[in-house]
Amino acid sequence: MKAVVIGAGVAGAASAIALRRIGAEVTVYEAYPDPAGRVGAFLGLAVNGLRALESLGCLDEVRAAGFEVDRQLMWSGRGKLLGDVPRGRAADDPLRAVTLMRADLVAALRAAAVRAGARIVLGERLSGPDGGTERSPAAGPVAAAMAGADLVVGADGLRSTVRQVLDPGGPEPSYAGLYGVAGVAEGVPEAGPGRTFNLTFGRRGTFLHLPAPDGTVWWSAQLVGPVPPGGPALGAAEVAEVFAIEEVPRRILGAARVEAATLFHVLPPVPRRQDGRHVLVGDAAHPVGAGQGASMALEDAVALARALHAGPDRAAALAAFDRERTARAGKLARTAAANRDAKTAGPFAARMRDAVMPLVFARGYARTTGWLHDYRPGALPR
DSSP: OEEEEEOOSHHHHHHHHHHHHTTOEEEEEESSSOTTSSOSOEEEEOHHHHHHHHHHTOHHHHHHTSEEEOEEEEEETTSOEEEEEESSSOTTOSOOEEEEEHHHHHHHHHHHHHHHTOEEEESOOOOOGGGOOOSSOOSSHHHHHHHTOSEEEEOOOTTOHHHHHHOTTOOOOEEEEEEEEEEEEOSOTTOOOTTEEEEEEOSSEEEEEEEOTTSOEEEEEEEESOOOTTOOOOOHHHHHHHTTTOHHHHHHHTTEEEEEEEEEEEOOOOSOOBOSSEEEOGGGTOOOOTTOHHHHHHHHHHHHHHHHHHOSOHHHHHHHHHHHHHHHHHHHHHHHHHHHHHHTOOHHHHHHHHHHHHHHHHHHHHHHHHHHHTOOOOOOOO
16 A cells, blocks of 8 residues: 655654554655754643554653653642642553653654654645645645555644645634743742642633753643734743732743744534545544644554554545544543633633532542543554
8 A cells, every 4th residue: 555644743753653564655745844843842642642652663762752740730820739630641550641842752753654664755745726725736746646645644734735635615723712832941949849740720821830850840821812913922021921920830930931832723523534545634633632632643543554454445444443533532622622611711710610620630530531541542563
């Protein structure tokens, strides 16, 4: 089978590894010259994502690029502890969630894909006539490769060109009312115990921070409201003003630098995710949020290869893959929407959240997250 993968990020590089494991000839096309460059913020991989990495054969390399996180603590803006739960796992799971820079995850996956025999071509973009995105893409190396492929995997993210090729009238992403700013702080005393993920619900936004093994603090702020047309362009001082009454975030931001900024988007359910030859994976198919974007993309890669390996009928395999992943991603999307609502709560709703959340986490966390963290993606051929 000759496969073309569009996008060399997490979903694309992982798909290349998985497809090579079932014997496909794989070429990956990436629009940007260096998708593994030192850009972007950090991300977390829960144990379901780590098990997918284990199936792909590169768990150890990815763990070495980051650090393990044992607990997740939720705080009110006034410093009240609202919840203390295992981070991205069941309490008795021997695996521990891992946090690392997105760029380092992409670099590890790309290196594994090349070792597996995939070909990665940088700086080649799929585009339609006059730069558009039509069902018949303009002539070019990527379009020519797609035309000659048995399988085309759209791993090209939220604004997927392959998704528009599949369904020109399909949904488009829209701004979710949240934007993020992230960076690193140095020399912060009493930032909290190591191996913990801390989430503070502030009056005007949500603040995340993790003490890293090197003594720095990795942080991210998710802020509510409109943004300039060019996107967020805040420095640490401006973010600190947003958290002026939240003591721990303000102290961390006083020693911080900003390294990344992004807008958060939502995408209505995608009605057409495969057509028997093209298939969408990762954010191109289902941008889920809830800190699970990378893990779900890794799951997708393993599930796709296993479905294709199970039988000779490619169209039936893609349909089975789509059914399996749509049910799981849809359930997670509903969880992500609830999380987003909690982060954008008004004053009254925020007080109710702070009152109810300790009971919710104490009594229901394991039951409500077991379906997510207990997932076993299965093995791939060697």
